[in-house]
Amino acid sequence: MTGKYRITTRKIFILLLLIFLIPIFLLTSISIGFYKTSLYDIFSVVQHKICGFLGLNNNGQINSRLAAIVWDIRLPRALMALIAGVGLAIAGTTLQGVLRNPLVSPFTIGISSGASFGAALAIVLGIGITGFSVYMVVINAFVFSLIAVSLTLGIARIKGLSQESIILSGIAVMYLFSALVTFLQYIAHEHDLKTLVYWIMGDLAFSNWKRVSIVSPIVIICLVLFKFAWDLNVLAMGDEVAKSSGTEPGTVRLICTVLASLITASIVCMTGPIGFIGLVSPHIARLIIGSDYRYSMFCSALIGALILIAADTAARVITAPTELPVGVLTAFLGVPLFLHLLLRSRREVWR
Amino acid sequence: MRGLTKLESTLIILLIIVAIVGGYGWLLAQQKPTSIETPEQTTPPTTEETTPPTEEITPQPKQVIQNITFVDSAGRYITVKWPLKRVVALSTDAAEVILTLGAEDVVVGVTEYITRKPELSKLTDRTLVGTCFKPNIEAIISTNPEVVITYVRWPSQEALEEKLEPLGIKVIRLDFYKISTLFNEVRLLGLLLNKTEEADRFVEFWKGILDEIQARVKKIPAEERVKVYIEGYKDYKAAGPGSGWDDDLRIAGGINIFADSPVAYPKVSPEAVIERNPDVIIKAVSTSVFQPYKATDPSPLKEIIQAIVSRPGWDQISAVQNGRVYVISGVLSSGPRAVVGICYIAKWLYPQVFADINPEDIHKQYLETFLGVEYSGIWAYPT
Numbered sequence: 001m002t003g004k005y006r007i008t009t010r011k012i013f014i015l016l017l018l019i020f021l022i023p024i025f026l027l028t029s030i031s032i033g034f035y036k037t038s039l040y041d042i043f044s045v046v047q048h049k050i051c052g053f054l055g056l057n058n059n060g061q062i063n064s065r066l067a068a069i070v071w072d073i074r075l076p077r078a079l080m081a082l083i084a085g086v087g088l089a090i091a092g093t094t095l096q097g098v099l100r101n102p103l104v105s106p107f108t109i110g111i112s113s114g115a116s117f118g119a120a121l122a123i124v125l126g127i128g129i130t131g132f133s134v135y136m137v138v139i140n141a142f143v144f145s146l147i148a149v150s151l152t153l154g155i156a157r158i159k160g161l162s163q164e165s166i167i168l169s170g171i172a173v174m175y176l177f178s179a180l181v182t183f184l185q186y187i188a189h190e191h192d193l194k195t196l197v198y199w200i201m202g203d204l205a206f207s208n209w210k211r212v213s214i215v216s217p218i219v220i221i222c223l224v225l226f227k228f229a230w231d232l233n234v235l236a237m238g239d240e241v242a243k244s245s246g247t248e249p250g251t252v253r254l255i256c257t258v259l260a261s262l263i264t265a266s267i268v269c270m271t272g273p274i275g276f277i278g279l280v281s282p283h284i285a286r287l288i289i290g291s292d293y294r295y296s297m298f299c300s301a302l303i304g305a306l307i308l309i310a311a312d313t314a315a316r317v318i319t320a321p322t323e324l325p326v327g328v329l330t331a332f333l334g335v336p337l338f339l340h341l342l343l344r345s346r347r348e349v350w351r
Numbered sequence: 352m353r354g355l356t357k358l359e360s361t362l363i364i365l366l367i368i369v370a371i372v373g374g375y376g377w378l379l380a381q382q383k384p385t386s387i388e389t390p391e392q393t394t395p396p397t398t399e400e401t402t403p404p405t406e407e408i409t410p411q412p413k414q415v416i417q418n419i420t421f422v423d424s425a426g427r428y429i430t431v432k433w434p435l436k437r438v439v440a441l442s443t444d445a446a447e448v449i450l451t452l453g454a455e456d457v458v459v460g461v462t463e464y465i466t467r468k469p470e471l472s473k474l475t476d477r478t479l480v481g482t483c484f485k486p487n488i489e490a491i492i493s494t495n496p497e498v499v500i501t502y503v504r505w506p507s508q509e510a511l512e513e514k515l516e517p518l519g520i521k522v523i524r525l526d527f528y529k530i531s532t533l534f535n536e537v538r539l540l541g542l543l544l545n546k547t548e549e550a551d552r553f554v555e556f557w558k559g560i561l562d563e564i565q566a567r568v569k570k571i572p573a574e575e576r577v578k579v580y581i582e583g584y585k586d587y588k589a590a591g592p593g594s595g596w597d598d599d600l601r602i603a604g605g606i607n608i609f610a611d612s613p614v615a616y617p618k619v620s621p622e623a624v625i626e627r628n629p630d631v632i633i634k635a636v637s638t639s640v641f642q643p644y645k646a647t648d649p650s651p652l653k654e655i656i657q658a659i660v661s662r663p664g665w666d667q668i669s670a671v672q673n674g675r676v677y678v679i680s681g682v683l684s685s686g687p688r689a690v691v692g693i694c695y696i697a698k699w700l701y702p703q704v705f706a707d708i709n710p711e712d713i714h715k716q717y718l719e720t721f722l723g724v725e726y727s728g729i730w731a732y733p734t
Contacts, residue, residue, distance in 0.1 A: 034489040068518050069489050123507070137509065187614045189593070191505045194484045205488070206509050321479050321487040322463065 011295050014288060018302035022082070025306055029078040029313040034320045035069045045070040072208065080207035081309045083215050084267045085277055089304025090222045091260035092278030093285065093297045097232035098253045099163040105279035106264035109170035109257065112273035113177035114148025115141040115265065116200050119272070120184040123196045137199070138211075141269035148173050149261040153254065161250045166257065201325035202274035204312050211270050218263045222301065225263075228256055229293040236291070276330040277304045280338050287341040307334050421539060424532060425503045425524040432497060434545035439491055441483045441501035444527035444686040446471055448537055449500075451553055451687065451721040452546040460494040462486065468682075469644040470724055488514045498523050500540075528685040530598060530693075534558060537687075553721060557690045560713060561602070564690075564697050567704050568604035577700045579605040580629035580670070582659075584637045584681065589619045595685030596635060596692075603697035605631070625664055631700055632670040634659060635681045643680040644728040652678045652732040675699070679731040688717065695731045710734075 031042055048062045049071050091106040107113075118140035126136075152170045159165035181200070185193055231252045234242045239249040264278070285300035311329035318324055419433035439460035440446040446465045449458055455473050460480040465471055478494045481487035484506055491499060492515075499515060503524045512522045523543075525536045534554045541550020579600055581590040590596035591612030600607050608627040609619060634655060636643075641651050656676050665671050677699050683692030694710035711734065715726035 034487055035493045065492055065495065065518075069492055072517065073488055073492075073514065135509075137507070186618075189615055191484065191502070195505060195507060198485055205485070206513075208513060321490040322481045323485055323487060 011289050015295070015299060015302070018299065018306065021306055022302065022309075025309045025313075026078050026082065029081070029309050030070060030074045032313055032317055033069070033074060034316075035066070037066065037070060041066055042070055046075075076209050076212045077204050077207040077312065078309060079212050080204055080215065080271065081312045082305045083212070083219065084204070084271050084274065085281075085305035085308030086222060086301040087215075087218050087263045087267045087304075088274065088278040088308075089281035089285075089300045090225055090297060091264045092304075093282040093293070093300045094225050094228070094232070094256045094260045095278075096282050097293055098235060098256045099166055100236065101163065101167060102283065103279075104167060105275075106260060107273060107275070107278065108167060108174070109152045109261065110148035110173035110177060111145045111261060111264045111268060112275075113174045113181065115145035115268045115273060116181045117148075117177045117184070118142070118144030118269075119199050120181050120188075120196055123199065124184045124188040124192050138269045141272075142265050144177075145265040145268055146261065148177055149257075149265070153257060161253050163253070166253070198325065199272045202272040202327040202330075203323075204271055204274075204326055205323065206270065215266055215270055218266045221259050221263050225256065225259055226297060228252065229297050232256075232293040232297075236293075273327075274308065274330060275327045276334055277308055280334050281307065284334070284338055284341055287338075287345050307337075419543065421543070423524045423539075424526055424536060427524075429521055429523060431521050431523075431543065433543065435497055435543050437494070437496045437498075438544075439480055439494055439496040439499045440465065440474075441480070441486055441499060441506075442527065443468055443471070443483075444502075445500040445525060445540075446474055447687050447722070448527050448540060448553075449544070450474070450723075451717075452537075452541055452544055452549040454544045454546055454549075457544060459496055460491060460499075468638075469642070470718065470722055472724070486511065491515065491520070492518060496520055500525060502526055502528070527687065528595065528689075530561075530602070530685075530689050533687065533689070553687075556717070556721070557687075560694065560708075561690050564693060564705075564708075565602060568602070568697065568701075571604055571701060571704065576604060576606050577630045578608050578627065579631045579633060579696075579700065580608050580624055580627070581633045581635070583616050583635055584640070587619055587621065587624075588616050590635070591615050591617050595689065596633075599684060599689055599693045599696055603693050603700055605696065605700050621662060621664065625667055628668055629670050630673075630675060632659060632668070632676045633696065633699070634676070634678045635684060636678050637681050641680070643682060643730045646727075646729045649729050649732050652729065656732070677731065677733065683714075683730060688714070691717070691730070695734075 027039075027042070031037055031039055044062060045067045048067065088106060092104075095104050095106060095109070096102060119137045121144075122136040122140040152166065152173045153161075155169035155172070156162075156165040159169075185196065188196060231242075231247050234245050234247045235249060235252060242249050242252075268274075281300045281304035282296065284303050285296040289295045289299045307330055308326070311333050312326050314333065315324040315326045315329045318329075417433045418430050420428055420430040423429055436457055437459045438449065438457045440449060440458055441462050443462075443464050446458065446461060447468075447470070449455065450471060450473060458474055458477055461474050461477045462480060463482045466475045466479065478490060480490040480494065483501065486499075486506060498521045499511065500523045501511065503526050515522055525540060526532055527536055534557070537553050538547075538550050541547045541553075581596045581600060582588065583590050583594070583596070589609040589612065590600075591607070591609050591614055593615035597607055597610070597615075608624070608629050609617060612619075636652065636655060641655075655678050659665070659676055660671050670676055677695075679692060679695055682688060683695065685692075691710055691714045694705070694708055694713055698705040698708060698710060710731070714730060718724050718726045
């Protein structure tokens with residue numbers, strides 16, 4: 001009993017440590033950028049804004065440009081990285097769980113290529129589901145990523161929603177939409193092509209408060225997915241075992257896939273398909289905290305957020321004033337961490 | 352014990368990441384913020400124009416700040432203080448036009464492509480705000496501009512207007528790369544910068560040449576029109592309708608052999624070019640392959656021509672047989688200098704009709720009188 005107790009304590013300790021790191025990473029991200037700011041500046045801006053919001057008396061003037069950069073540009077972007085990291089990581093963990101496959105990511109079931117196609121339609125041809133131009137890319141990307149996922153699940157349903165059928169139909173749908181994107185790239189004006197390529201590589205530069213507030217409800221969906229952690233544990237032992245313990249594999253798979261897709265689609269339509277987070281955060285979490293989904297899902301969410309915040313900060317800083325695509329940096333930061341854990345680990349995570 | 356080691360290693364890695372990221376942040380935090388102060392609010396605007404501007408606006412005494420409302424090429428009503436004093440130019444074409452208007456002092460921020468163009472070297476010391484297609488919003492804000500000037504379509508509104516307009520920075524979208532809208536856009540910018548005379552000089556200079564070319568082209572009978580294959584930067588990427596080169600070719604009186612393409616830059620098969628048998632082949636060269644300004648050695652251009660001539664089966668094409676294969680710098684395809692490109696093309700297509708027109712002289716005159724830089728380099732070959 002004491003041994004098990006100690007292991008649980010250790011897991012909670014790791015989670016607390018990761019939670020503690022989140023504000024540190026956020027603060028660091030907000031402090032760094034082309035426009036030089038000190039920690040004091042950050043605090044004064046935040047204090048000023050919060051006082052203003054609460055209607056309290058603001059004493060002291062504040063540089064309006066500094067305030068705009070910290071409050072309207074960096075803070076929403078850092079929060080978007082936080083939310084996107086959490087969402088992508090949880091979607092990835094869920095999908096790897098329900099599909100029992102370590103190579104699955106939220107993008108395997110066609111979301112990223114569907115979203116890219118929607119964005120490409122808007123960018124290259126100016127075709128939108130709605131006429132409103134500023135959000136044309138976002139709405140298109142969202143709608144088409146859901147179309148792609150519905151297609152995947154619709155095809156898989158014919159085969160009874162087995163994990164193979166979901167993965168294979170997902171790959172088919174992914175290739176279909178990728179081909180469509182390639183075609184649009186072929187006919188695109190070279191300047192549009194540049195815009196599209198940036199979008200497809202993933203980019204947090206479009207973040208603002210409005211977008212953050214639109215995306216933030218996905219955190220609630222994430223909480224719902226935590227409820228399925230035990231079902232995922234049971235499902236990991238195979239469909240037969242799951243059935244005998246009262247979990248219907250097909251239903252769980254469908255609900256979890258739909259929820260994970262919703263999360264991913266909401267994020268991807270705002271940021272473009274940021275790779276790697278959804279694939280590797282679940283593995284990193286499993287390696288440090290074990291394969292019990294009740295812990296690893298939470299841990300994966302924190303890891304995803306940390307990697308994405310760090311990657312976005314690096315993407316903004318390394319080649320300033322130009323920016324690197326954040327997808328490149330997530331891999332650069334995540335792969336060494338992942339490989340280290342993988343080589344150090346003596347545990348067979350995927351049996 | 353095993354668990355402890357793993358925990359330790361995890362901790363160490365995380366701490367290293369924190370140390371790197373945090374340390375960097377701390378270092379930055381140590382530096383005092385460079386003093387870029389918000390300028391004092393000057394006297395409030397006294398008069399306000401709400402109708403689209405006419406050219407009759409007379410300069411007011413300096414203390415008075417006027418507002419001016421106009422329509423940009425994206426069709427939006429925009430109100431700015433007149434005249435503009437702090438401008439960020441995202442596109443190279445906009446930067447070049449501002450220079451020709453003699454208003455380089457108003458430019459406070461530029462993008463990477465602008466600094467890479469040696470003809471625009473007057474602007475290289477300005478704050479770099481990323482690239483035109485991926486501008487850095489923080490850098491733009493740090494230059495404290497009144498307006499940002501960029502293309503109608505790029506970058507997207509979500510990347511620019513959505514971020515800058517809440518801060519009171521206006522985005523003016525003017526293309527400057529299409530010959531059909533260039534002159535009106537230059538006149539508008541001239542008005543905004545209080546450089547209307549310079550803008551008129553610019554328009555008169557180019558329009559005079561353009562009208563002359565068009566008048567002569569009109570007299571060339573249809574059966575004497577020349578068939579042309581224009582190739583973009585990549586091999587077999589033709590310039591189809593909608594591309595800048597196609598517009599230039601049309602004005603110069605050529606027949607684009609890929610005018611039927613549904614795409615601006617179609618990838619064509621070598622056979623199709625042989626089958627359509629162009630009388631003239633023109634190849635565009637990007638500045639990353641050959642920097643034309645200050646170039647003295649034409650051998651890279653000779654090699655490009657040699658490579659085209661020796662493409663398998665292309666010795667059957669009449670352009671190759673008659674030695675009518677030319678290269679031209681992509682700089683001359685669109686933008687303020689498109690007319691120079693049109694002159695070269697017109698002269699290559701109809702050497703007798705345009706015998707007295709010298710594209711190099713026109714280019715030289717433009718660079719020296721409008722941009723104020725010395726003319727040099729190789730912009731097309733053979734001439």
